[in-house]
Amino acid sequence: MGNRGMEELIPLVNKLQDAFSSIGQSCHLDLPQIAVVGGQSAGKSSVLENFVGRDFLPRGSGIVTRRPLILQLIFSKTEYAEFLHCKSRKFTDFEEVRQEIEVETDRVTGTNKGISPVPINLRIYSPHVLNLTLIDLPGITKVPVGDQPQDIEYQIKDMILQFISRESSLILAVTPANMDLANSDALKLAKEVDPQGLRTIGVITKLDLMDEGTDARDVLENKLLPLRRGYIGVVNRSQKDIEGKKDIRTALAAERKFFLSHPAYRHIADRMGTPHLQKTLNQQLTNHIRESLPALRSKLQSQLLSLEKEVEEYKNFRPDDPTRKTKALLQMVQQFGVDFEKRIEGSGDQVDTLELSGGARINRIFHERFPFELVKMEFDEKDLRREISYAIKNIHGVRTGLFTPDLAFEAIVKKQVVKLKEPCLKCVDLVIQELISTVRQCTSKLSSYPRLREETERIVTTYIREREGRTKDQILLLIDIEQSYINTNHEDFIGFANAQQRSTQLNKKRAVPNQVIRRGWLTINNISLMKGGSKEYWFVLTAESLSWYKDEEEKEKKYMLPLDNLKIRDVEKGFMSNKHVFAIFNTEQRNVYKDLRQIELACDSQEDVDSWKASFLRAGVYPEKDQAENEDGAQENTFSMDPQLERQVETIRNLVDSYVAIINKSIRDLMPKTIMHLMINNTKAFIHHELLAYLYSSADQSSLMEESADQAQRRDDMLRMYHALKEALNIIGDISTSTVSTPVPPPVDDTWIQSTSSHSPTPQRRPVSSVHPPGRPPAVRGPTPGPPLIPVPVGPATFSAPPIPSRPGPHPGVFANNDPFSAPPQIPSRPARIPPGIPPGVPSRRPPAAPSRPTIIRPAEPSLLD
Secondary structure, three states, X not given: OOOHHHHHHHHHHHHHHHHHHOOOOOOOOOOOEEEEEEEXXXXXXXXXXXXXXXXXXXXXXXXXXXXOXXXXXXXXXXXXXXXXXXXXXXXXXXXXXXXXXXXXXXXXXXXXXXXXXXXXXXXXXXXXXXXXXXXXXXXXXXXXXXXXXXXXXXXXXXXXXXXXXXXXXXXXXXXXXXXXXXXXXXXXXXXXXXXXXXXXXXXXXXXXXXXXXXXXXXXXXXXXXXXXXXXXXXXXXXXXXXXXXXXXXXXXXXXXXXXXXXXXXXXXXXXXXXXXXXXXXXXXXXXXXXXXXXXXXXXXXXXXXHHHHHHOOOOOOOOOOOOHHHHHHHHHHHHHHHHHHHXXXXXXXXXXXXXXXXXXXXXXXXXXXXXXXXXXXXXXXXXXXXXXXXHHHHHHOOOOOOOOOHHXXXXXXXXXXXXXXXXHHHHHHHHHHHHHHHHHHHHHHHOOOHHHHHHHHHHHHHHHHHHHHHHHHHHHHHHHHHHHOXXXXXOOOOHHHHHHHOOHXXXXXXXXXXXXXXXXXXXXXXXXXXXXXXXXXXXXXXXXXXXXXXXXXXXXXXXXXXXXXXXXXXXXXXXXXXXXXXEEEEOOOOOOEOOEOEEEEEEOOHHHHHXXXXXXXXXXOEEOOOHHHHXXXXXXXXXXXXXXXXXXXXXXXXXXXXXXXXHHHHHHHHXXXXXXXXXXXXXXXXXXXXXXXXXXXXXXXXXXXXXXXXXXXXXXXXXXHHHHXXXXXXXXXXXXXXXXXXXXXXXXXXXXXOOOOOOOOOOOHHHHHHOOXXXXXXXXXXXXXXXXXXXXXXXXXXXOOOOXXXXXXXXXXXXXXXXXXXXXXXXXXXXXXXXXXXXOOOOOOOOOOHHHHHHHHOOOOHHHOO
């Protein structure tokens, strides 16, 4: 290999790759691609070959590279090449690679100089290369030959721009030394896509082919026509050297000798040549790697932090530690108790923001679900009145009673108290479900030890079931106590005198007027599409009305619906809807809202529907009964009720309502207290103080702490990943300190590069020739050997000798009166009319031959200025 700089970079990149491979990931360095741009036969392919260190690209005169060659260098232990169009074949002889490129080019473009934008993809695997992409592009040409299209200039330019527009590509703008630099199409294209000059490097080739006495010293010193990253001169092998099989190492030695022996380049020889170009490109790759390190380090650190929490429980445990299982058992049981208590009592850390869990769900059972079950139990007014009337008549028997019997009151109250058993026991069942669910959530951290998790769940669940029996017994005892003695002297009891005076309507609505019972979002589901379709509103339920607003600010009220004569009914969920729906309607068959007999209100979950129904019940809006039950009730209620009986029924109804309200209030208060004391607090104490003893008595420690095979593998993988991440971070730190980053050169005035917006690479030539002064003095066009000529002013501008193909240097006298960066150079059209083969010494009005060139070229070229 001829590229030593790349060989030094390979271990550095390999360290990064190994670090990432150890954690099962790829290291995305995305190294820059290197594209060579230049005119035809400028030496682009030779520059690429020198960089790779292999001789494998086609050579010849005219246009040789007729399709883009995308060359991917891939680090590998063995050296071979393969093409994308024939993947099954591996090339170990690079002479065969060159022949395959020529054959593949001719297959698409033909053999008569045709071009194609379809790239050839070549991969070279070698232990001497980095993972890089190099692109060999067709040379810029203007005149079509052979089968080339008439717009070949534009096609090639578009093709080049596709590859060099990428921000991560380095552009090598190749210009031969025997061509005027101001006419460099490569630099113009580079300026279009890289106006700041951050990724463009000027490469001057064919320095050894310049005419005797001429040189490109001022260009290479970046004094004339400067670039931000400057110019690097190279001497490639000639066609004769290539045909003579001169290898690249010998060519590099000859190049070094050329720069050291040439008087114009001797002082800058250390900054010239292919090795320096390789070093510059390698430094760019090093800079890119260093710029990529912060992102890679950040990625590794975030992974390490995420692993910290997972390996916290066993990262300090050694597998061979005999006390490891005991420590783990004690820690896990203790952590299980802490987690259970946090979920029940609530905690600020690890809060679930997606749904209610643990204690919050139990609280909802206590204060929403249980009151809802109690209210549901007492809504049937007709049934209650009928039972009271039967009780009064049965107590009087054959006699007609003159007074309201208190025994009827006691009978009805006791019957109502017995009905409390069902919602109370249902409340206990709901709390037990939540407790068991909480236990299972907390034992998820014990999944690494399946037997331990199973035993823990079994022991705690068994204890909860034991407490369930005691809790239910205690609650039934409370209800029996309430039933055993009817305390009519209770301070909240209204008594007979007040009961006779209270009206039914006031009794029906016990809520305080205008008291807000509930607020929330609901969707009115049955508005037709013609009237806007379903829409979500902010609802406010009070003791007297249901109102809805545009939003929760409650500024724009849409409607207010009084609660009189309203009832609730269930509505089946629509086929395509995921909402849960209930409806409100008027019992007197009136429209509820606009022309709707009922409004359907939709919620996101059944829990929300139940909660809203409970709120409506508190406001006195009850569910409708089934139609069959209503018909039966109507038939049974056909008996006549005399006024005296009606008054007695009303009195007892008010007494029952008052006393049942007292009992409900007491039960709503005692139920959460009883469940908390007998079930939840006892369960917490059991987990903290007795669970460990039960675990030791149920099985031996070894079997309890036996890991599953999957968990053991996962633990080993996690620990290995953890240590690999730390090692990778150390490697990145070493690379950061062991590599040197070169600063970006300061900006230069490169406005001399005429960035073309059109497709014509040299738009100046035709306009200048059309306005050429006809009477230009001969002395300006043809200087003679001797001292430098003084430019002769013609009109407003100063002109001097036009450049010729072998003359990159400018005239010395130009910069005395003109700023070289003041304006883009105007190129006279004379060179286009000069035949390239004029022998030296032939007298003519045209520019003189070789003897006169040394004087004109060395310092500065007047033709480059306007």
